[in-house]
């Protein structure tokens with residue numbers, strides 16, 4: 036048995052733990068393991084890897100000691116989806132080609148019996164297409180955004196929440212010392228999980244989520260209430276995908292082969308709050324900081340469990356499935372059911388209710 040591991044989409048803390056665990060679990064069964072560089076680029080474009088490392092053997096030696104490292108030793112990409120591959124024409128227009136069949140053939144030629152595809156919704160959708168074309172596939176859910184529907188949680192999320200919370204904690208002191216408003220923008224795409232968890236954990240005063248269109252007047256009222264109570268500073272956490280009522284999301288750019296990049300709402304909120312309250316409002320965009328560095332123990336453990344479970348799934352004859360956390364177990368769910376279903380924050384979720392009961396404003400009161 037020869038399996039391939041691929042990591043796709045944005046990197047997330049815990050990827051290396053999955054690679055290490057899947058490799059050890061496979062080697063223990065006497066299987067061979069290869070890693071594909073940069074999503075599927077290593078196998079699709081071997082010429083880009085003149086040293087022949089586009090597809091390379093994973094061994095006990097090269098995965099040893101990587102579990103605590105952020106990023107992915109295989110490299111990753113969130114561009115150039117092989118099932119919808121953008122080819123720029125001489126006149127500048129873009130034509131999209133489906134290279135799924137070609138990719139399956141390349142895996143066959145490389146003697147790969149099964150693929151463990153580690154990624155978010157984009158990568159798992161590619162995995163599902165490969166499965167439909169006859170490839171044996173098991174998916175492993177990854178994203179700091181925690182927006183995949185069929186697993187209780189994805190690895191990477193815990194680390195992102197930890198780093199965001201610690202960063203917000205650090206802003207409290209300056210906010211209080213200078214009587215300022217701080218607006219902290221965090222990643223998460225169209226789901227507000229990181230903003231909600233880090234906001235409530237840190238005790239931020241206002242939390243703005245994509246799931247709850249906000250009003251600037253409501254935030255200004257929350258700031259005023261605090262001022263009246265003698266608290267001359269306010270911490271606002273805003274998810275990059277949040278938008279005002281009757282407004283729109285802020286977008287950095289819309290690359291043709293990448294989901295649109297959200298970002299910029301933090302500055303817009305700070306400007307508007309200064310205008311409405313007269314207070315100095317500063318913005319901190321945490322950006323990729325919450326995605327990098329050492330994974331927390333929670334993410335390392337989940338990554339290790341997912342990596343081992345993916346190999347176990349293959350041994351048990353599973354195909355076209357994704358490993359998923361359903362505490363206390365890791366179970367297998369159908370990839371077809373898992374992809375294309377964004378999991379956003381339910382408005383009645385307990386963490387949101389707790390935040391409201393603690394007096395956090397979600398910009399809608």
Ligand code: F6P
Pocket residue numbers: 045113155178179180222223224275296297326
């Ligand atoms: O999906 C993970 C994520 O970090 C999102 O939170 C964010 O919107 C996006 O990726 C950023 O992507 P990139 O690194 O390509 O800018």
